[in-house]
Amino acid sequence: MADPRGFLKHTERKTQPRRPVPVRLLDYKEVYEAQDPAVVREQASRCMDCGVPFCHSGCPLGNLIPEWNDLTYRGRLDEAGQRLLATNNFPELTGRLCPAPCESACVLGINQPAVTIKQVEVTLADHLMEHGGLDPVVPGRQTHKRVAVVGSGPAGLAAAQQLTRAGHTVVVYERDDRFGGLLRYGIPDFKLEKHILDARLRQMEAEGTRFRHSVSVDISWQQLRQAHDAVLIATGSTTPRDLPIPGRELDGVHFAMDYLVPVNRSVAGLDEAPAIDVKGKHVVILGGGDTGADCIGTAHRQGAASVTTLAIGVQPPEERPAHQPWPTVPTLFEVASAHEEGGERSYLASTVEFEGHEGRLTGVVVAETEIVGRERRPKEGTERVIPADVVFLALGFTGPEPSGMAEQLSLDFDSRSNVARDGYYQTSTPGVFAAGDAGRGQSLIVWAIAEGRSAAAAIDQWLMEEEPTKLPAPVAPTDAAIAL
Ligand SMILES: Cc1cc2nc3c(=O)[nH]c(=O)nc-3n(C[C@H](O)[C@H](O)[C@H](O)COP(=O)(O)OP(=O)(O)OC[C@H]3O[C@@H](n4cnc5c(N)ncnc54)[C@H](O)[C@@H]3O)c2cc1C
Numbered sequence: 001m002a003d004p005r006g007f008l009k010h011t012e013r014k015t016q017p018r019r020p021v022p023v024r025l026l027d028y029k030e031v032y033e034a035q036d037p038a039v040v041r042e043q044a045s046r047c048m049d050c051g052v053p054f055c056h057s058g059c060p061l062g063n064l065i066p067e068w069n070d071l072t073y074r075g076r077l078d079e080a081g082q083r084l085l086a087t088n089n090f091p092e093l094t095g096r097l098c099p100a101p102c103e104s105a106c107v108l109g110i111n112q113p114a115v116t117i118k119q120v121e122v123t124l125a126d127h128l129m130e131h132g133g134l135d136p137v138v139p140g141r142q143t144h145k146r147v148a149v150v151g152s153g154p155a156g157l158a159a160a161q162q163l164t165r166a167g168h169t170v171v172v173y174e175r176d177d178r179f180g181g182l183l184r185y186g187i188p189d190f191k192l193e194k195h196i197l198d199a200r201l202r203q204m205e206a207e208g209t210r211f212r213h214s215v216s217v218d219i220s221w222q223q224l225r226q227a228h229d230a231v232l233i234a235t236g237s238t239t240p241r242d243l244p245i246p247g248r249e250l251d252g253v254h255f256a257m258d259y260l261v262p263v264n265r266s267v268a269g270l271d272e273a274p275a276i277d278v279k280g281k282h283v284v285i286l287g288g289g290d291t292g293a294d295c296i297g298t299a300h301r302q303g304a305a306s307v308t309t310l311a312i313g314v315q316p317p318e319e320r321p322a323h324q325p326w327p328t329v330p331t332l333f334e335v336a337s338a339h340e341e342g343g344e345r346s347y348l349a350s351t352v353e354f355e356g357h358e359g360r361l362t363g364v365v366v367a368e369t370e371i372v373g374r375e376r377r378p379k380e381g382t383e384r385v386i387p388a389d390v391v392f393l394a395l396g397f398t399g400p401e402p403s404g405m406a407e408q409l410s411l412d413f414d415s416r417s418n419v420a421r422d423g424y425y426q427t428s429t430p431g432v433f434a435a436g437d438a439g440r441g442q443s444l445i446v447w448a449i450a451e452g453r454s455a456a457a458a459i460d461q462w463l464m465e466e467e468p469t470k471l472p473a474p475v476a477p478t479d480a481a482i483a484l
């Protein structure tokens, strides 16, 4: 245990410092600054090393949190980092991007603010990057079994790393011109600078994982299956949810990803200027999740005149409500870094229509949301117009793109349009597996990594038949966040 009296001495939760808003809006660099090592050590000392560490169950990866908190407190950062890597392929990603369901399950959280687990994690991840923690782990044997991983997001990369280290020959196929999935062109640099992703990709390449970019396998799923002993579908959930209301066709109404991807490409120096520039414009964002928040941060960096986010539901509470007690993951009013940077957030706002003039968007007609039973509908007579030059639809994703793989591999899909799998990540076609958002539906990076690791274990078992797999499987396809 870090310090038996740590949680009594240090009752305050000290989170990671962020660059001042006016400064960070001038660039796309990461918002967070490194925490003072003394503060990280103090925070780690608040961990009570509980007999039943609920944080393990809160984290889909089953990260060994009390163990690395203890080692961090003792200043043994190399060992702490190795304990972190034992369960998590990419702590530099989760340490930056995970919403930390582990902290909702932290036992200290019952009557004190939870341990800053995610901050300890990112500190250890950065320590690993600077002190040889990304040295290649080269497999001790080669099985000569070939695995195709389609999609290079966190699920595909985690599976590829596990399978390569188990001695299989793994090729990652990606249709984009660079690897990383949503980490590359979806998530802006102010949340994740891409050199961090590149460092991890270099490690994977040195370990023997093969990468092929600009390859959409849509026309050749069958050939891919024939040329490999197993195939993993890790193509994400990329079909955006639309809002087919009057005015949807107006110039100025865009899907969020049609905005974020070109901006992120231009920040990476790949394209000269993004297709959509909102400088001086009034921006309305529909949808309050991560995608919406990334649009807010990007719009402010481009110099938007105003940014308004509309959400159809009620504003979540700031404190844990009684119906979502510890250790469940509560739905709370989230203040992400982008929300600190400005903009208005409006709840119970139902979008009724997009208004325009000569084919161009001029405003959004919204009404108060009326909630009747499970139905949410616009309340008549409450309509108002919000002036808008640009609207971004950040309403989530409805599932993977089924084209090609559905017919060629005769795949089954579940009732939510995701690729159906059995308890071992195998689809209806033998030897074809699915992990990450493609199978789970739109989710989180930590779940994608956990599914990638688990699917790798299932594939290893399928390939090696009699030989029991040594790869860990932290989650089953049907596992979900702790809830009542
Ligand atoms: C804007 C945005 C911000 C987000 N922010 C966060 C966050 O802060 N924290 C968090 O935890 N989660 C966040 N998420 C969710 C998270 O990014 C996803 O849950 C996660 O990336 C899913 O990983 P994946 O590997 O399943 O799929 P993806 O990351 O979507 O990767 C799938 C890859 O497959 C490729 N592909 C698709 N079809 C083919 C094909 N036919 N052939 C070859 N390649 C193909 C795609 O090009 C893509 O690169 C965010 C999502 C979005 C959209």
Ligand code: SF4
Pocket: 058, 059, 060, 061, 062, 063, 065, 094, 095, 098, 099, 100, 101, 102, 103, 117, 118, 121, 446
């Ligand atoms: S990966 Fe996420 S849930 Fe797991 S320990 Fe890290 S911050 Fe917590």
